[in-house]
Amino acid sequence: MISMEISSTTQNNHQRIHPHKFTMWVAIASICMMFAGLTSAYIVKRNQDNFLEFSLPNYIWFSTIAILLSSVTMHLAIKSFKARERQKYKLFITLTTFLGIAFTLLQIMGFVKIENQGIALIGHNSNAAASFLLVIIGLHALHLLGGVIVLIIMFFKSFSQKIKTYNSVPLEIMATYWHFVDILWIYLLIFLIWVRS
Amino acid sequence: MSNEAILHANMGSAHATHDDHHEHHQETFITKYIFSQDHKTISKQFLITGMVWAVIGGLMSVLFRFQLGFPDDSLPWLEDLLGKWWAAGGHITAQGYYALVTIHGTVLVFFVLTAGLSGTFANLLIPLQIGARDMASPLLNMLSYWFFFIAGIVMLSSIFVETGPFSGGWTAYPPLSALGDTSPGSKTGMDLWIISMALFVVSSLLSGLNYIATVLNMRTKGMSMTRLPLTIWALFFTAVVGVLSFPVLLSGFILLIFDRNFGTSFYLSDIFLSATGTALPNEGGSAILFQHLFWFLGHPEVYIIILPAMGIVSEILSINSRKPIFGYIAMVGSMFAITALSFIVWAHHMFVTGLNPFLGSIFTLFTLLIALPSAIKVFNWLTTLWRGSIRFTPAMLFAIGFVSVFISGGLTGLWLGNSALDIHLHDTYFNIAHFHLVMGVASILAMFAGVYHWFPKMYGRRMNVTLGYIHFWITIIGAYLIFWPMHYEGLAGMPRRYYDYSIWESFKQFSDLNKFISIVVFITFSTQILFLINFFYSIWNGRKETSENPHGATTLEWTTPINPGHGNWVGEIPEVHRWAYDYSKDGKDFIMQTTPIGADEKEEKH
Ligand code: HEM
Ligand SMILES: [Cu+2]
Numbered sequence: 001m002i003s004m005e006i007s008s009t010t011q012n013n014h015q016r017i018h019p020h021k022f023t024m025w026v027a028i029a030s031i032c033m034m035f036a037g038l039t040s041a042y043i044v045k046r047n048q049d050n051f052l053e054f055s056l057p058n059y060i061w062f063s064t065i066a067i068l069l070s071s072v073t074m075h076l077a078i079k080s081f082k083a084r085e086r087q088k089y090k091l092f093i094t095l096t097t098f099l100g101i102a103f104t105l106l107q108i109m110g111f112v113k114i115e116n117q118g119i120a121l122i123g124h125n126s127n128a129a130a131s132f133l134l135v136i137i138g139l140h141a142l143h144l145l146g147g148v149i150v151l152i153i154m155f156f157k158s159f160s161q162k163i164k165t166y167n168s169v170p171l172e173i174m175a176t177y178w179h180f181v182d183i184l185w186i187y188l189l190i191f192l193i194w195v196r197s
Numbered sequence: 198m199s200n201e202a203i204l205h206a207n208m209g210s211a212h213a214t215h216d217d218h219h220e221h222h223q224e225t226f227i228t229k230y231i232f233s234q235d236h237k238t239i240s241k242q243f244l245i246t247g248m249v250w251a252v253i254g255g256l257m258s259v260l261f262r263f264q265l266g267f268p269d270d271s272l273p274w275l276e277d278l279l280g281k282w283w284a285a286g287g288h289i290t291a292q293g294y295y296a297l298v299t300i301h302g303t304v305l306v307f308f309v310l311t312a313g314l315s316g317t318f319a320n321l322l323i324p325l326q327i328g329a330r331d332m333a334s335p336l337l338n339m340l341s342y343w344f345f346f347i348a349g350i351v352m353l354s355s356i357f358v359e360t361g362p363f364s365g366g367w368t369a370y371p372p373l374s375a376l377g378d379t380s381p382g383s384k385t386g387m388d389l390w391i392i393s394m395a396l397f398v399v400s401s402l403l404s405g406l407n408y409i410a411t412v413l414n415m416r417t418k419g420m421s422m423t424r425l426p427l428t429i430w431a432l433f434f435t436a437v438v439g440v441l442s443f444p445v446l447l448s449g450f451i452l453l454i455f456d457r458n459f460g461t462s463f464y465l466s467d468i469f470l471s472a473t474g475t476a477l478p479n480e481g482g483s484a485i486l487f488q489h490l491f492w493f494l495g496h497p498e499v500y501i502i503i504l505p506a507m508g509i510v511s512e513i514l515s516i517n518s519r520k521p522i523f524g525y526i527a528m529v530g531s532m533f534a535i536t537a538l539s540f541i542v543w544a545h546h547m548f549v550t551g552l553n554p555f556l557g558s559i560f561t562l563f564t565l566l567i568a569l570p571s572a573i574k575v576f577n578w579l580t581t582l583w584r585g586s587i588r589f590t591p592a593m594l595f596a597i598g599f600v601s602v603f604i605s606g607g608l609t610g611l612w613l614g615n616s617a618l619d620i621h622l623h624d625t626y627f628n629i630a631h632f633h634l635v636m637g638v639a640s641i642l643a644m645f646a647g648v649y650h651w652f653p654k655m656y657g658r659r660m661n662v663t664l665g666y667i668h669f670w671i672t673i674i675g676a677y678l679i680f681w682p683m684h685y686e687g688l689a690g691m692p693r694r695y696y697d698y699s700i701w702e703s704f705k706q707f708s709d710l711n712k713f714i715s716i717v718v719f720i721t722f723s724t725q726i727l728f729l730i731n732f733f734y735s736i737w738n739g740r741k742e743t744s745e746n747p748h749g750a751t752t753l754e755w756t757t758p759i760n761p762g763h764g765n766w767v768g769e770i771p772e773v774h775r776w777a778y779d780y781s782k783d784g785k786d787f788i789m790q791t792t793p794i795g796a797d798e799k800e801e802k803h
Binding site for chain 1: 333405440452455493
């Protein structure tokens with residue numbers, strides 16, 4: 001990609017954001033709308049009768065810690081990548097991946113707990129209050145899992161000796177997405193606490 | 198970020214030198230015509246796929262118009278052709294009728310007027326008119342087409358399943374869409390419908406992201422936002438609307454999938470199914486919730502359809518009047534206003550759902566507000582035409598036709614937008630007339646205009662002009678004859694989506710009118726075949742284009758070679774020095790955007 005380097009220095013006298021990065025930002029706006037749709041649907045539903053009240057399982061809090069930590073490790077991963085410290089980079093990206101998986105597992109455990117309390121998430125005796133929780137939190141987790149898959153790919157790439165790339169753009173885009181999914185979770189958490197209080 | 202980087206990055210090869218030649222890797226038939234990442238090829242793929250769907254969707258309307266116009270007649274060969282399910286005894290069956298109406302609506306709205314229109318012209322024009330070698334991400338762009346393609350295959354397959362395709366209307370309201378037992382089409386047909394639509398949403402999102410990133414980041418030197426042709430502004434706003442509203446539809450679909458497949462009660466409550474004689478356990482759901490989520494996309498969707506059409510028409514009207522577009526900034530501003538307002542009017546589709554009348558009046562206010570920017574646009578188009586030296590090319594005729602039907606259909610929007618009047622007009626033929634004129638016909642006319650106009654850029658040849666004129670006149674006259682009378686039917690209370698009106702005492706009087714409408718449909722549809730012949734014949738045998746700039750236009754796509762390769766310009770991308778509408782200026786017929794401002798010339802301030 002030498003030509004890329006050259007052309008972007010010669011042509012790029014005015015600093016514009018990389019189009020792929022920008023695309024990620026627009027995608028983020030789009031994902032926001034999806035959750036805006038779901039959370040406003042939740043508000044509409046909550047005001048109807050027959051909306052079950054129950055407390056959130058503690059696992060939710062543990063998963064929140066995991067995702068917050070993963071944002072920190074993601075940040076450190078980028079820093080070490082830019083400093084060209086490959087070993088550290090590999091370590092942090094591995095940690096981030098595991099924290100992401102831990103987040104998802106903790107949430108699944110949370111739902112198992114809800115089910116064990118006798119509150120059906122799906123099926124004919126389910127209540128929309130619980131189903132909504134499943135759909136909203138589940139969709140968020142799917143977005144996180146998408147990120148995990150990309151992280152795993154990046155992880156293996158960092159071990160392949162053949163490709164030595166110093167282009168940090170893909171990683172930066174990934175990090176933006178990761179932090180976004182984190183912030184989205186915080187939003188959802190606050191929303192759920194607020195709307196259910 | 199540079200254009201070169203995008204193209205190089207995606208050609209997957211590292212080059213040690215920085216050269217301007219971009220045709221350096223070996224292209225096979227597959228990479229050039231099928232899995233192509235060249236925006237121009239993807240544009241053609243969208244166009245031709247859209248045309249296939251237009252034919253399918255159009256044929257469906259011919260079939261159900263046969264039922265509406267001739268409810269007592271039968272064509273025995275129809276049963277041989279379509280089978281018993283659709284046309285037992287040569288009659289369109291009731292289930293067949295509802296399936297036809299539903300798939301006609303879905304296909305025309307989403308596959309033809311969204312993917313076919315935006316997909317074609319955004320792909321063709323965005324890189325060419327802003328001076329970019331390709332989209333921000335050619336790969337996503339290609340994926341977007343293939344998602345659309347697969348969505349189409351899934352939808353098509355639903356027509357052939359035993360219980361028929363989905364038949365609960367293009368809006369897919371629950372419970373028909375949520376409960377398999379409510380109608381034949383609610384079973385496998387609906388599963389396929391929803392899969393197809395989910396794929397389609399993914400396709401729209403991918404392309405929307407790409408269009409936005411490209412317009413904002415990849416413009417050539419000197420191409421400031423206020424120098425963009427209106428086509429680009431329009432396509433840009435279209436993408437913004439799509440990216441912000443499709444995800445909401447998707448969330449509505451996800452809840453629907455849960456209700457269908459996992460027994461949840463988001464949309465369902467207190468239902469007794471007479472088909473199975475059972476009372477369902479679902480409680481606490483609300484079908485209105487789906488309507489909110491659906492129309493939060495559904496209304497912006499109609500602007501996703503009309504905005505590109507407005508852009509195309511603005512461009513063609515200006516070029517063929519040899520006059521600058523009147524009120525460039527007002528045009529951009531009104532498109533912005535339409536974009537913003539389109540998100541806060543959705544409940545005008547729900548005035549009769551038991552919506553709080555106070556809310557209704559607020560939505561009436563916002564809805565009527567949209568008439569303002571729409572009127573500004575119409576005024577500017579008419580003023581652009583005023584005293585122009587008009588060239589009545591087929592493209593120009595279609596563009597003028599657009600303005601005409603947009604006015605006729607837009608005016609009835611004011612009736613419907615009034616929540617009190619809408620109690621009477623809702624779900625009648627008045628509504629059908631309104632949206633077919635303002636959206637269906639208007640956008641199709643603009644699409645034709647675009648195809649006739651940019652055909653030389655797409656294929657390096659010309660389409661036949663005489664056939665174009667015949668096509669135009671029959672289409673526009675036909676469209677008015679079909680949809681104008683429907684206003685009267687609707688005012689008389691004739692509801693939409695009924696299978697047979699002849700058995701209703703109050704609507705018997707319209708039998709002859711319905712017959713008349715149906716006959717005009719047959720004629721108008723047949724005329725479209727003329728266009729297809731013209732199009733495909735001209736791709737290979739049309740008169741060869743000899744000029745790089747056949748219309749004497751100012752925009753960048755006409756600075757490329759007649760048949761541009763991947764990368765569009767052979768040398769450097771040209772620099773832009775002025776806006777796109779310097780027509781009949783300083784004694785010159787037109788001045789290209791690439792021409793520097795002369796020493797004694799004043800730049801157009803707008
Ligand atoms: C002056 C501007 C407009 C106003 C005030 C307006 C108002 C309305 C209202 C109130 C309805 C609902 C009628 C009912 O269901 O009872 C409606 C339906 C519809 N409008 Fe418009 N409209 C306008 C322009 C447009 C434009 C520009 C388009 C498309 C390009 C459009 C497309 C549609 C469609 C597709 C429907 C019917 C959807 C369905 O029920 O299947 N309208 N319009
Ligand atoms: Cu609307």
